[in-house]
Amino acid sequence: MKTTRLLAWLAIAIGAIYFIVPLIGTFEFSLRMRRGEYSFDAYRSVFTDMQFRATFGFSMLMALFTIVFGMLLVVPTAYWVRLRLPQLRPVVEFITLLPLVIPAIVIVFGYLRLYNSSSFLPLTNSTTGTNMLLVFSYMTLSLPYMYRAVDTAMRMIDVATLTEAAESLGAKWPTILFRCIFPNVMSGVLSGAFITFAIVMGEFTMASLLNRPAFGPYLQLVGANKAYEPSALAIIAFAITWLSMGLLQLVSRFHKTAPVKA
Amino acid sequence: MKRTALIDRRTVVDWLGIAPFMLFALLFLILPTLYLVTGAFLTPDGTFTFKNIADLFSPSILAAYWISIKVSLASSLGGAVIGFFLAWAIVMGGLPRVFRSGLLTFSGVASNFAGVPLAFAFIATLGRTGLVTVLLRDLIGFNLYSTGFNLLSFLGLTITYMFFQIPLMVLILTPALDGMKREWREASEILGASTWQYWRMIALPILWPSLLGTTLLLFANAFGAVATAYALTGSSLNIVPILLFAQIRGDVLHNPNLGYALALGMIVITGLSNVLYIWLRSRAERWQK
Structure with a gap:
């Protein structure tokens, strides 16, 4: 037993060193901008950069659209599959897992060939069209996480009974969906939303190849041209991820202690 | 009717x-x-051909696949081994419970902390003027870069990728280890088995589908990653996702259909490892009831 505990401490120590040292290193590096002393100059430089604000805002907007449209697609589908088409569950689940199988760069490569100016749906012809394509690509990327989060939340409630109860009270489909199902799977919707937010904010491949001014390509540009700002940005990005995941955990914990009564 | x-x-x-x-x-x-x-199976003017697939086996493209496979394999195996020991430590190591929730929370964050910022973090740590490089040089006079180490290389990329590989392993493996029943351990001890025998004859046979399956998932995860490698090495390291990135940007292979074949190769490799992962996971779930 004693050797077990010793080994366990050793494993934790190695893990802690591997994970914490890069974070300390990054933070220390981000403070080095002023010669000879530590300062927050790199952060000041980042926050006053117009490009930072513009690209950050753009990515936030894209994340928001992705979450809203993603949920409008995923929740009704998960609901419908549970209620009416349980035999299709494996198929739908398989499709939602596909984005983990097909690398993002391959998916966006396909978009560029399929939706270019000479195609049946020339989305890349206009800025709005390309932005839409970017949102669709993000919806695809987050599909596995969104679907699983919503489906897990839906497992906790009795979809059929809820629907019958709502129907017998005279509710129409939109009412059932938006006032009955959505509120009951809110924990899943929120978990999916936070993880989507974390994915979209730093995403590089899609935005870069679709040529959109998002936060990810901006990060790469700063990394190629500046010395200390990248570290400050890495710390900021880490904080964003930490915040999204923290909120996610909070939601799921909150949900566990106070389950919504079906 | x-x-x-x-x-x-x-x-x-x-x-x-x-x-x-x-x-x-x-x-x-x-x-x-x-x-x-x-x-991938067409010529630029639309007739059927196997030439693109055959061209994948030219030395430069084959080298790109080989480096990609090596980096993915090394980072997934490294991530799997370290991740396994971390998961084991928090589940069976008898440590205070704080470590468990702490590590799991951190893993949730770190497994999503990939891409460009991760590259920055490792440049600031192990780059030429990074914290660890400087400390090693100033404190014990050890020059990391004189040993031939370079962050922009196979080893550097592997170490960097492990930052999101290890947490993923911890997250997937912890439930599997939680499913190991205490009774199995006790029964084997009563029958006189040593710790080694318990692991070799009971625990590992039950765990291997989870272990191998998750390693495959990590492999596919690393194989498709673009952003970290691109931000870290620019286009100096010739791995498949970077080559495909350059091909999409400006047809560096001078044959669009060869680009499609390159993409097909990626799908086949990540697809195979994922299919195997799903199959192994269904085997692993037999014991997790």
């Missing part, structure tokens, strides 16, 4: 319910992929 008509209408409504999802999947997931897959 009337009754069958009613059933038919209901079936139609049922299918209409998931039509938006199916349409979305078709347009933005399946058709784009199929376009590339079929393009």
Whole structure:
């Protein structure tokens, strides 16, 4: 037993060193901008950069659209599959897992060939069209996480009974969906939303190849041209991820202690 | 007669319910992929050919695949081993419970902390003027870069990738280790088995589908990653995702259809490892009831 505990401490120590040292290193590096002393100059430089604000805002907007449209697609589908088409569950689940199988760069490569100016749906012809394509690509990327989060939340409630109860009270489909199902799977919707937010904010491949001014390509540009700002940005990005995941955990914990009564 | 008509209408409504999802999947997931897959077997003027596939076996492209496979393999094996020991430590190591929730929370964050910022973090740590490099040089006079180490290399990329590989392993393996029943351990001890025998004859046979499956998942995860490698090395390290990135940007292979074949190669490799992962996971779940 004693050797077990010793080994366990050793494993934790190695893990802690591997994970914490890069974070300390990054933070220390981000403070080095002023010669000879530590300062927050790199952060000041980042926050006053117009490009930072513009690209950050753009990515936030894209994340928001992705979450809203993603949920409008995923929740009704998960609901419908549970209620009416349980035999299709494996198929739908398989499709939602596909984005983990097909690398993002391959998916966006396909978009560029399929939706270019000479195609049946020339989305890349206009800025709005390309932005839409970017949102669709993000919806695809987050599909596995969104679907699983919503489906897990839906497992906790009795979809059929809820629907019958709502129907017998005279509710129409939109009412059932938006006032009955959505509120009951809110924990899943929120978990999916936070993880989507974390994915979209730093995403590089899609935005870069679709040529959109998002936060990810901006990060790469700063990394190629500046010395200390990248570290400050890495710390900021880490904080964003930490915040999204923290909120996610909070939601799921909150949900566990106070389950919504079906 | 009337009754069958009613059933038919209901079936139609049922299918209409998931039509938006199916349409979305078709347009933005399946058709784009199929376009590339079929393009891989066509010449630029549209006739069927195997030449693109054959061209994948030219030395430069083969080298790119080989480096990609090596980096993915090394980072997934490294991530799997370290991740396994960390998961084991928090589940069976008898440590205070704070470590468990702490590590799991951190893993949730770190497994999502990939891409460009991760590259920055490792440049600031192990780059030429990074914290660890400088400390090693100033404190013990050890020059990391004189040993031939370079962050922009196979080893550097592997170490960097492990930052999101290890947490993923911890997250997937912890539930599997939680499923190991205490009774199995006790029963084996009563029968006189040593710790080594317990692991070799009970624990590992039960755990291996989870272990191997998750390693495959990590492999696919690393194989498709673009952003970290691109931000870290620019285009100096010739791995497949970077080559494909350059090909999409400006047809560096001088043959668009060879680009499709390159993409097909990626799908085949990540696809195979994922299919194996799913199969192994279904085997692993037998014991987790």
